[in-house]
Amino acid sequence: MSAEIIDGKQIATEIRSKLAEEIISLSSHGVPGLAVVLIGNNPASEVYVRMKKKACSDIGVNSYEYSFGEDYGEENLLKLIDELNNDSKINGILVQLPLPRGYDEKKVIEAISPLKDVDGFHPENLGRIVIGDRDCFQPCTPYGCQIMIKRTVKNLKGKHVVIVGRSNIVGKPLANMLVQKNDMANCIVTVCHSASEDISKFTLQADILVAAAGSPGLIKADMVKPGAVVIDVGTNRVDDPENPGKCKLVGDVDFEAVKEVAAAISPVPGGVGPMTITMLLENTVKAFRLHNDI
Numbered sequence: 145m146s147a148e149i150i151d152g153k154q155i156a157t158e159i160r161s162k163l164a165e166e167i168i169s170l171s172s173h174g175v176p177g178l179a180v181v182l183i184g185n186n187p188a189s190e191v192y193v194r195m196k197k198k199a200c201s202d203i204g205v206n207s208y209e210y211s212f213g214e215d216y217g218e219e220n221l222l223k224l225i226d227e228l229n230n231d232s233k234i235n236g237i238l239v240q241l242p243l244p245r246g247y248d249e250k251k252v253i254e255a256i257s258p259l260k261d262v263d264g265f266h267p268e269n270l271g272r273i274v275i276g277d278r279d280c281f282q283p284c285t286p287y288g289c290q291i292m293i294k295r296t297v298k299n300l301k302g303k304h305v306v307i308v309g310r311s312n313i314v315g316k317p318l319a320n321m322l323v324q325k326n327d328m329a330n331c332i333v334t335v336c337h338s339a340s341e342d343i344s345k346f347t348l349q350a351d352i353l354v355a356a357a358g359s360p361g362l363i364k365a366d367m368v369k370p371g372a373v374v375i376d377v378g379t380n381r382v383d384d385p386e387n388p389g390k391c392k393l394v395g396d397v398d399f400e401a402v403k404e405v406a407a408a409i410s411p412v413p414g415g416v417g418p419m420t421i422t423m424l425l426e427n428t429v430k431a432f433r434l435h436n437d438i
């Protein structure tokens with residue numbers, strides 16, 4: 145039997161419409177504001193910034209774009225972040241990554257106030273994730289994955305989650321979120337990476353398998369336990385054989401084959417992607433509440 149499709153787009157739409165209502169109900173306090181900073185002209189970053197700005201305007205968040213050429217310089221960027229940290233109309237600050245060569249991403253991320261770090265990349269927010277303090281900004285992609293998982297598997301207690309990928313923005317925070325003792329988690333977590341010789345040894349044990357490696361088609365049907373829940377974070381641009389000269393977006397999972405083995409699976413596109421932007425919006429509204437003591 146073919147797997148249930150975990151429709152990230154649908155879940156995202158539901159959450160966004162609730163956020164839009166929440167923003168209306170808070171309007172006597174003002175409007176949440178998100179600063180989006182883009183340095184350079186990376187085409188993928190430009191697309192992401194456009195999508196984030198549209199998502200903001202759709203639900204009533206004010207977005208403020210700060211776009212500069214590559215030559216803007218780290219010193220100016222740090223000065224801008226300092227101004228945004230002290231600007232009361234700005235509740236969240238997002239610096240679109242990757243930054244061009246010559247910018248120290250670590251320094252830039254750490255310059256953002258942890259109270260405005262709606263991407264959840266600041267070490268203070270990540271440290272809170274590690275100790276299970278949810279009173280922080282959770283990084284958007286793992287937070288979106290966690291919600292998709294919780295909606296699919298009601299009781300997560302004791303479920304074995306295997307995550308393929310250990311990046312600071314996906315694998316590591318997600319592992320830390322799912323191992324906590326709360327009803328959004330309480331899982332047993334295994335993390336695989338490029339030093340894992342035979343990942344199928346681990347993936348075959350997964351009740352919940354999360355692929356976040358950035359390797360198209362890495363997860364094949366014979367690597368998935370029958371009845372598992374599969375979340376595909378991978379976003380890879382590959383040549384589209386049906387449209388010569390064009391590209392298409394695929395995940396890390398061989399979707400067509402794995403959907404015949406898994407109980408539930410998220411597609412690419414239409415899975416984790418829309419959830420990531422939604423959690424950015426949720427974090428921005430959370431920051432607005434925090435800054436206005438609501």
Ligand SMILES: NC(=O)c1ccc[n+]([C@@H]2O[C@H](COP(=O)([O-])OP(=O)(O)OC[C@H]3O[C@@H](n4cnc5c(N)ncnc54)[C@H](OP(=O)(O)O)[C@@H]3O)[C@@H](O)[C@H]2O)c1
Nearest residue numbers: 285309310311314337338356357358377378379416417420
């Ligand atoms: N949908 C979304 O909103 C969203 C958000 C973020 C990322 N993504 C996508 O998710 C994917 C991962 O992103 P990322 O930023 O986490 O990537 P990353 O920083 O490149 O990390 C990839 C991780 O996967 C591991 N890995 C790579 N190939 C592997 C293999 N064959 N076997 C086992 N482990 C392997 C790497 O191991 P090492 O640590 O040993 O190198 C690394 O830990 C990308 O396709 C990215 O575009 C999507």
